[in-house]
Amino acid sequence: MVPELSPLSNDDMYLLTGLAQGDAMVFRLIYQSYERKIYNIAFYYTDSEEDAEDIVQDVFTSLWLRREKIELKGPFENYITRCAKYTAFFYLKMRQKKKQAAEHVTTPRALDGPEEHIRYKDLQAYLHTLLESLSHKTREIFYLSRYSGLSYPEIANRMDISVKTVEYHVSLALRKIASGKF
Structure with a gap:
């Protein structure tokens, strides 16, 4: 038997509905409520203040752009936390790719011959x-x-x-x- 997911709280329904309708006050409330939590998660994974600040902006930009398509299966806080973690993991992946690319780039030295x-x-x-x-x-x-x-x-x-x-x-x-x- 599959356990049923608990229905969304009234607060989560308010946030989700207001966000989907493009309510700037609801978005500001979400930002004020979760900005610090997202920053802390991002900093924990990236160990970079600059990346953590960028991740906060990325999460909220994505939230706003996707506001009409969001479907919650649990508390809003869980959703926003997952967004922060996935974005931090993406940053780490990009950092690794940049590091690997930098290791493979060589500056041209004296060319040995005409070829x-x-x-x-x-x-x-x-x-x-x-x-x-x-x-x-x-x-x-x-x-x-x-x-x-x-x-x-x-x-x-x-x-x-x-x-x-x-x-x-x-x-x-x-x-x-x-x-x-x-």
């Missing part, structure tokens, strides 16, 4: 073509990040955009380069 020099030039031309196929904004952000060595907050400040926007455009550029599709 290596030609291959290097071909690779540079190919990369340039891929980057030129990006939108102006994505290309500019990518160049500032990878060629000028600016941090995401520095780029965001310089271009008067959010750090999340910088992350999005760099990620977009990297996916395009990885896929090799123009």
